[in-house]
Amino acid sequence: MDQKESVRDITPWDGTLSSSDFFSAACAFSEKWKRFNASVPPWLWVPSRKHHLLSSHKEEGYLSLEGMCLIKSSEEQESCRSQTWKEESSISQEEEAVENATLVQSSCDEVNHYDFHIVYSPSYRVPVLYFRSYHSDGQPLPFGEIEKDLPDHSAKIRSESKWTFITQEEHPYLNRPWYKLHPCGTSEWMKLLFLGDTALNKNGFVIEHYLVSWFSVIGQVVGLKIPLGMLETVSC
Amino acid sequence: MSKKEGALLQFAPMQSSVDEGFWHRFSSLKLNKLGIDDSPLPIIGFYAPCSHSQVSNHLTLLAESLPSESSDSSLVPEPSSGNRNKCSVPGILYNTNTMEGFHALDKMKLLKEEAAKIWNDIVTGKAVEDCSMLSRFLLISFADLKKWSFHYWFAFPALMLDPPAALVNLRPASQWLSAAEAESLSTACNEWRNSKSTADVPFFLVTIDPQSRATIRLLKDWDACQSDAHKILFGFYDPCHLPNNPGWPLRNFLALISAKWNLKSVQFLCYRENRGFADMGLSLVGEALITVSEGWKDTMPNAVGWELNKGRKVPRCISLAQSMDPTRLAVSAADLNLKLMRWRALPSLNLSALSSVKCLLLGAGTLGCQVARMLMAWGVRKITLVDNGKVAMSNPLRQSLYTLDDCLNGGSFKATAAVESLKRIFPAVEAEGVVMAIPMPGHPVNSQEQESVLDDCRRLSDLIDAHDSVFLLTDTRESRWLPTLLCANTNKITITAALGFDSFLVMRHGAGPFSHAHGFNAETAISSSSDVHKIKDAKGKHRLGCYFCNDVVAPTDSTSNRTLDQQCTVTRPGLAPIASALAVELLVSILHHPEGIFAEGDISSNVIGTSEQPLGILPHQIRGSLAQFSQMTLVGYSSSSCTACCDTVLSEYRNKGMEFILQAINHPTYLEDLTGLTELMKSATAFSLDWDKDDDDGGGDEDCVEI
Numbered sequence: 001m002d003q004k005e006s007v008r009d010i011t012p013w014d015g016t017l018s019s020s021d022f023f024s025a026a027c028a029f030s031e032k033w034k035r036f037n038a039s040v041p042p043w044l045w046v047p048s049r050k051h052h053l054l055s056s057h058k059e060e061g062y063l064s065l066e067g068m069c070l071i072k073s074s075e076e077q078e079s080c081r082s083q084t085w086k087e088e089s090s091i092s093q094e095e096e097a098v099e100n101a102t103l104v105q106s107s108c109d110e111v112n113h114y115d116f117h118i119v120y121s122p123s124y125r126v127p128v129l130y131f132r133s134y135h136s137d138g139q140p141l142p143f144g145e146i147e148k149d150l151p152d153h154s155a156k157i158r159s160e161s162k163w164t165f166i167t168q169e170e171h172p173y174l175n176r177p178w179y180k181l182h183p184c185g186t187s188e189w190m191k192l193l194f195l196g197d198t199a200l201n202k203n204g205f206v207i208e209h210y211l212v213s214w215f216s217v218i219g220q221v222v223g224l225k226i227p228l229g230m231l232e233t234v235s236c
Numbered sequence: 237m238s239k240k241e242g243a244l245l246q247f248a249p250m251q252s253s254v255d256e257g258f259w260h261r262f263s264s265l266k267l268n269k270l271g272i273d274d275s276p277l278p279i280i281g282f283y284a285p286c287s288h289s290q291v292s293n294h295l296t297l298l299a300e301s302l303p304s305e306s307s308d309s310s311l312v313p314e315p316s317s318g319n320r321n322k323c324s325v326p327g328i329l330y331n332t333n334t335m336e337g338f339h340a341l342d343k344m345k346l347l348k349e350e351a352a353k354i355w356n357d358i359v360t361g362k363a364v365e366d367c368s369m370l371s372r373f374l375l376i377s378f379a380d381l382k383k384w385s386f387h388y389w390f391a392f393p394a395l396m397l398d399p400p401a402a403l404v405n406l407r408p409a410s411q412w413l414s415a416a417e418a419e420s421l422s423t424a425c426n427e428w429r430n431s432k433s434t435a436d437v438p439f440f441l442v443t444i445d446p447q448s449r450a451t452i453r454l455l456k457d458w459d460a461c462q463s464d465a466h467k468i469l470f471g472f473y474d475p476c477h478l479p480n481n482p483g484w485p486l487r488n489f490l491a492l493i494s495a496k497w498n499l500k501s502v503q504f505l506c507y508r509e510n511r512g513f514a515d516m517g518l519s520l521v522g523e524a525l526i527t528v529s530e531g532w533k534d535t536m537p538n539a540v541g542w543e544l545n546k547g548r549k550v551p552r553c554i555s556l557a558q559s560m561d562p563t564r565l566a567v568s569a570a571d572l573n574l575k576l577m578r579w580r581a582l583p584s585l586n587l588s589a590l591s592s593v594k595c596l597l598l599g600a601g602t603l604g605c606q607v608a609r610m611l612m613a614w615g616v617r618k619i620t621l622v623d624n625g626k627v628a629m630s631n632p633l634r635q636s637l638y639t640l641d642d643c644l645n646g647g648s649f650k651a652t653a654a655v656e657s658l659k660r661i662f663p664a665v666e667a668e669g670v671v672m673a674i675p676m677p678g679h680p681v682n683s684q685e686q687e688s689v690l691d692d693c694r695r696l697s698d699l700i701d702a703h704d705s706v707f708l709l710t711d712t713r714e715s716r717w718l719p720t721l722l723c724a725n726t727n728k729i730t731i732t733a734a735l736g737f738d739s740f741l742v743m744r745h746g747a748g749p750f751s752h753a754h755g756f757n758a759e760t761a762i763s764s765s766s767d768v769h770k771i772k773d774a775k776g777k778h779r780l781g782c783y784f785c786n787d788v789v790a791p792t793d794s795t796s797n798r799t800l801d802q803q804c805t806v807t808r809p810g811l812a813p814i815a816s817a818l819a820v821e822l823l824v825s826i827l828h829h830p831e832g833i834f835a836e837g838d839i840s841s842n843v844i845g846t847s848e849q850p851l852g853i854l855p856h857q858i859r860g861s862l863a864q865f866s867q868m869t870l871v872g873y874s875s876s877s878c879t880a881c882c883d884t885v886l887s888e889y890r891n892k893g894m895e896f897i898l899q900a901i902n903h904p905t906y907l908e909d910l911t912g913l914t915e916l917m918k919s920a921t922a923f924s925l926d927w928d929k930d931d932d933d934g935g936g937d938e939d940c941v942e943i
Binding site for chain 2: 038041104
């Protein structure tokens with residue numbers, strides 16, 4: 001690792017970071033997020049272990065932000081989710097004790113729950129945003145539904161930029177299909193983001209601000225805002 | 237003491253939420269461990285106090301709600317403890333093996349059994365020791381592991397007070413408490429919630445002393461709380477967010493309080509949070525009046541609790557086929573691959589054209605197997621293979637769809653084995669196999685065979701009509717004649733691949749002399765005496781040649797062309813994959829060219845980037861040599877005397893139909909007389925060796941031509 005750090009000082013940076021740098025960057029990011037974004041759930045580090053041949057990393061895992069709720073008004077509710085059940089598996093009025101102590105709600109707002117994970121990709125050497133959405137009862141949302149929740153400019157970004165598109169792939173730790181923003185262009189635009197920064201060659205700087213800068217771009221695609229306070233560079 | 241009255245106390249029902257991971261793990265458990273065993277399974281549910289002013293928390297099931305799959309563990313899930321966001325409550329799962337079984341479950345009986353457990357825990361005092369028992373729940377389900385859909389129904393048993401409790405008042409805690417009390421209580425709650433030993437204890441006692449100090453205690457410390465000076469609140473984690481109703485856990489809590497401590501008036505605290513901290517504005521304090529009779533606690537009370545589904549007493553269903561069905565996952569992975577290609581490198585890639593094109597492969601040998609695989613890699617889904625041979629012992633080495641199993645017991649039919657192999661590779665392929673021989677000119681048939689040969693001709697004609705693109709991948713020249721004619725007649729995209737010992741030819745046939753779009757008819761074509769018309773297609777351009785046009789027009793010597801097919805069964809192994817790959821790439825290029833089959837033939841040049849098309853040039857012919865490791869592109873135009881695609885021949889076919897075909901097959905000189913050629917006759921009667929000694933099943937075999 002030492003050799004790598006010195007190399008980075010000399011040669012132009014390629015926009016990527018190592019796995020252990022990711023851990024440091026993740027800690028810095030979640031710290032700042034808690035400080036500047038207290039009204040939103042925090043990013044938590046989830047330590048995980050994959051069956052690696054070379055897993056010596058104690059700090060292997062991913063950042064998780066779960067339980068973002070998007071409340072949909074009743075007009076937007078989809079009726080296609082309702083099942084037409086025959087009465088063969090219901091409970092007749094006589095069977096269950098008649099009682100009035102249960103509150104019966106006439107209409108319920110539908111809520112879309114979102115979970116976001118920031119996972120390190122060893123092959124691209126960049127962080128990747130994974131996300132999924134589900135209704136309150138657990139039923140996963142299809143992408144068509146998620147797309148309605150994304151901000152308007154998200155579709156614009158995704159169609160214009162050849163670097164930003166959403167695919168569905170297996171989550172590296174949970175072994176289930178999650179949606180993700182494909183990482184193939186990440187290193188390219190990360191390079192551009194840090195271009196012109198005089199402090200570029202200082203390793204600590206890059207690592208500390210990597211995820212914040214990365215998220216300022218990625219977050220837009222999924223509608224997660226990053227407060228300006230986080231973007232200001234901390235001079236220490 | 238004034239008698240207080242109140243309105244009926246109405247509780248917000250508990251709501252369930254099942255994470256996908258629960259169903260994934262349950263399916264795995266069922267498939268690997270449980271099998272058809274449908275005995276009840278203990279599970280763990282999780283809930284936490286409400287943390288959002290507009291969204292209630294749910295009783296959640298996760299993957300860890302189920303026992304792990306390792307063989308040495310008992311079928312009991314590992315309890316988690318100390319997690320403030322996951323208060324564990326015990327539950328039981330009844331999963332049936334059939335839909336009928338699911339409907340037939342006695343729901344009232346099951347609810348009563350679980351309610352009885354709660355009542356028993358209350359009466360014996362166990363619930364005071366471990367209060368999470370109060371929120372015990374029941375889940376019935378039917379997991380349909382073929383369709384990956386799960387039918388399920390939760391019940392949250394609640395013991396009924398008779399008569400029901402009345403609500404005297406209910407308001408935010410911040411209004412009921414003084415400022416000092418509220419602050420003290422918040423602090424106490426936050427400590428309670430941050431301490432690993434109490435974070436997940438969902439029922440507790442709150443005492444507030446005259447100095448406004450709040451203390452939180454476990455239920456078993458009830459006696460220690462007895463002091464007139466203190467205010468006592470019965471607190472519980474309330475998942476509900478509603479401002480006017482307490483959550484479901486209060487029901488069994490009140491039953492406990494009445495049965496154990498005989499209280500008539502209960503001050504309760506619906507504990508709720510905001511962003512992880514105690515929130516006295518969201519939390520509610522209320523007073524309930526219990527007016528049950530003396531003997532109420534002597535018998536088990538009635539219970540309610542089946543969860544409603546959008547207001548109706550019916551089960552719920554969740555479909556996870558999208559994320560669990562392996563075939564669907566394979567399809568979406570394949571689509572992703574192609575989409576990535578389009579996004580990153582080739583924005584004009586027409587994926588829908590590729591997935592909808594219908595390809596007919598004549599021949600399922602070395603070329604056919606490779607072409608089929610390459611087509612699938614490009615996203616082509618509709619593939620038909622025609623071959624009348626059986627898989628021979630030497631085939632699996634060079635014919636990439638077959639394995640040794642296909643050779644046993646005399647060998648499976650290639651067309652059938654190929655289709656099965658394709659489906660094993662990619663289940664969503666729409667592949668069909670046709671076991672059929674292709675009739676060939678110069679191979680006369682006797683009167684007995686005539687009808688069946690005519691049948692084959694018609695069948696071939698129908699097959700060609702039903703597809704968009706035809707690959708000629710047989711290993712004799714003669715077998716290519718009839719398909720070429722039929723394709724030229726219907727303007728189908730036709731691609732030929734032919735192998736020599738160390739050389740290959742891959743080419744696309746030009747458009748036929750007629751075009752349906754222009755309504756050209758046979759009479760007009762024949763009556764035209766102009767030579768120009770005979771070699772031009774309906775668009776007036778020079779038609780590119782077909783495989784048989786080359787015989788006359790190509791400037792190479794015809795002997796090397798003749799030997800091409802005769803030696804094709806002995807070829808350098810590398811040739812077939814190369815030629816097959818080029819054949820498929822050629823098709824993809826045609827499909828992306830705006831003029832399609834009418835496109836002119838390009839020749840590769842040294843100047844890079846001269847092509848206007850994103851996929852590059854669209855050649856007519858590609859001839860390669862392994863001896864030279866070289867490859868060149870050529871253009872050949874159609875011949876007016878071509879035995880397969882000239883308008884004379886095609887008009888004759890259009891006029892006489894099958895009769896014409898039969899004559900061509902039976903009389904070797906017929907075609908040459910018609911077109912004035914002698915070359916074809918020489919080739920048709922030449923002796924072709926069959927090198928494949930293993931499938932010696934006699935005549936009608938495409939691999940050899942008998943004199």
